[in-house]
Amino acid sequence: MTSSQEIQSGLAEILEEVAGVTPADATPEKSFTDDLDVDSLSMVEIATAVEDKFGVAIPDDELGNIKTVGDAISYIEKNQG
Amino acid sequence: MSTPVTDVVVTGLGATTPLGGDVASTWDALLAGRSGVSRITDDWVKDYPAQLVARLATDPAEQIDRVRARRLDRSQQVAVVAAEEAWRDAGAADAGVPAERVAVVLGTGIGGALTLLGQDDVLEQKGPKRVSPFTIPMLMPNGPAAAVGLAIGAKGGVHAPVSACASGAEAIRWGLDLLRFDRADVVLVGGAEACVHPLPMAGFAAMRAMSTRNDEPERASRPFDKARDGFVLGEGAAAIVLERADVAKARGARIHARLAGAGATADGYDLVAPHPDGEGAARAIAAALRDAGLSRTDVGHVNAHATSTPVGDTAEAAAIRSSLGDHVLVSATKSQTGHLLGAAGALESVFTILALREQIVPATANLEDPDDDAAVQALDIVRHEPRRTTLTAAVNDSFGFGGHNIALVFTTA
Numbered sequence: 355m356t357s358s359q360e361i362q363s364g365l366a367e368i369l370e371e372v373a374g375v376t377p378a379d380a381t382p383e384k385s386f387t388d389d390l391d392v393d394s395l396s397m398v399e400i401a402t403a404v405e406d407k408f409g410v411a412i413p414d415d416e417l418g419n420i421k422t423v424g425d426a427i428s429y430i431e432k433n434q435g
Numbered sequence: 436m437s438t439p440v441t442d443v444v445v446t447g448l449g450a451t452t453p454l455g456g457d458v459a460s461t462w463d464a465l466l467a468g469r470s471g472v473s474r475i476t477d478d479w480v481k482d483y484p485a486q487l488v489a490r491l492a493t494d495p496a497e498q499i500d501r502v503r504a505r506r507l508d509r510s511q512q513v514a515v516v517a518a519e520e521a522w523r524d525a526g527a528a529d530a531g532v533p534a535e536r537v538a539v540v541l542g543t544g545i546g547g548a549l550t551l552l553g554q555d556d557v558l559e560q561k562g563p564k565r566v567s568p569f570t571i572p573m574l575m576p577n578g579p580a581a582a583v584g585l586a587i588g589a590k591g592g593v594h595a596p597v598s599a600c601a602s603g604a605e606a607i608r609w610g611l612d613l614l615r616f617d618r619a620d621v622v623l624v625g626g627a628e629a630c631v632h633p634l635p636m637a638g639f640a641a642m643r644a645m646s647t648r649n650d651e652p653e654r655a656s657r658p659f660d661k662a663r664d665g666f667v668l669g670e671g672a673a674a675i676v677l678e679r680a681d682v683a684k685a686r687g688a689r690i691h692a693r694l695a696g697a698g699a700t701a702d703g704y705d706l707v708a709p710h711p712d713g714e715g716a717a718r719a720i721a722a723a724l725r726d727a728g729l730s731r732t733d734v735g736h737v738n739a740h741a742t743s744t745p746v747g748d749t750a751e752a753a754a755i756r757s758s759l760g761d762h763v764l765v766s767a768t769k770s771q772t773g774h775l776l777g778a779a780g781a782l783e784s785v786f787t788i789l790a791l792r793e794q795i796v797p798a799t800a801n802l803e804d805p806d807d808d809a810a811v812q813a814l815d816i817v818r819h820e821p822r823r824t825t826l827t828a829a830v831n832d833s834f835g836f837g838g839h840n841i842a843l844v845f846t847t848a
Binding site for chain 2: 372373374395396398399402
């Protein structure tokens with residue numbers, strides 16, 4: 355089981371790689387689109403990278419509900435094996 | 436005779452090429468006679484008859500931001516690098532030209548082949564879910580133009596002519612038309628190509644179009660020479676900022692040269708082979724001269740398309756001779772840059788503009804023993820070293836598979 359803290363830092367690495375987000379900015383309250391300037395195609399890339407890193411697939415209908423970094427952390431936490 | 440509705444001037448130049456990462460280093464290397472050609476050392480090439488390539492001098496991914504670069508195909512990266520240099524050179528960003536009056540016309544021959552082929556590998560190896568969401572915007576042939584439009588904030592239309600190796604020159608002609616029809620005040624034009632990959636290499640080699648002089652890379656591209664045996668594939672981009680003369684003068688822009696006229700024709704002869712007499716090419720040059728309101732004696736220099744293929748070079752020599760005469764100083768700069776396909780016409784227009792501005796004609800490298808063809812023998816092809824001269828007008832020829840012929844006439848500022 356990966357801790358919430360570990361998920362946050364893992365997600366921050368993905369965000370830096372895919373979208374150039376400074377890791378310190380990837381905090382739970384941040385909105386992907388409004389605060390971090392992550393567009394919809396980059397969200398698809400992030401979902402793929404999340405599956406690789408955490409073994410958690412995010413279906414398209416769920417991806418649309420993930421608005422903030424915190425949403426992504428909770429989704430990964432809830433659905434990891 | 437038609438006369439231009441609007442005077443069009445060149446205010447910005449940009450390039451990234453096998454000779455240098457910008458215009459200045461490329462031009463210096465050209466005049467110094469350096470070659471951008473080398474032999475490929477990757478394992479895949481060992482079964483290839485043609486193993487030569489003209490790789491970029493500077494990796495474009497190092498010239499632009501990492502995150503931006505990973506969403507752009509290499510053909511888009513080079514387009515952005517060249518366009519941003521041209522835009523800076525023109526000083527257009529600070530000139531107060533409204534974005535709605537800025538357009539882009541930037542062509543490519545092949546488009547995002549590296550993305551197409553790379554993502555096909557991903558599909559085969561990992562399945563459809565692993566294919567990048569950026570695949571389509573990276574492979575589409577309007578991708579380089581669109582990336583440039585975003586980079587410079589152009590909102591007056593973004594266009595991408597595709598006419599194989601004439602694409603870059605065709606973009607310049609479209610840009611001239613846009614300005615003459617008052618569709619824009621400033622148009623960034625150019626071409627981009629980056630398709631060094633086993634598949635295009637195999638395809639061109641299968642056409643017997645590429646040089647197999649593998650042991651002498653720097654001597655392989657030898658336009659008009661008796662021993663020429665094909666072109667060398669190159670990669671890169673070039674961009675030119677065209678502007679209405681009145682707009683450029685009002686803002687005090689530096690003017691490199693004028694774009695006086697353009698001509699476009701089709702051979703109507705064969706999908707690949709040029710007309711052996713260069714009939715379509717000659718008509719394009721004649722049309723460009725009429726468009727510019729100039730006569731053949733005004734033209735002092737031609738930057739030839741001359742790719743170093745056996746049939747293409749003699750057809751072009753015949754076309755230059757019949758349309759302009761024997762007095763023009765001819766240069767074939769692909770002898771040093773390799774053939775940049777859809778970027779070639781743009782890069783060679785940059786060279787033509789610099790020749791006018793600097794009053795010097797680059798040499799044709801590797802022209803040791805000119806072809807016995809009567810037209811090649813008659814023409815004054817500059818070789819051994821660049822030639823200082825007095826020029827007022829110069830022509831750039833470009834041709835593409837499909838029978839496309841474009842001629843552009845530039846004059847001094």
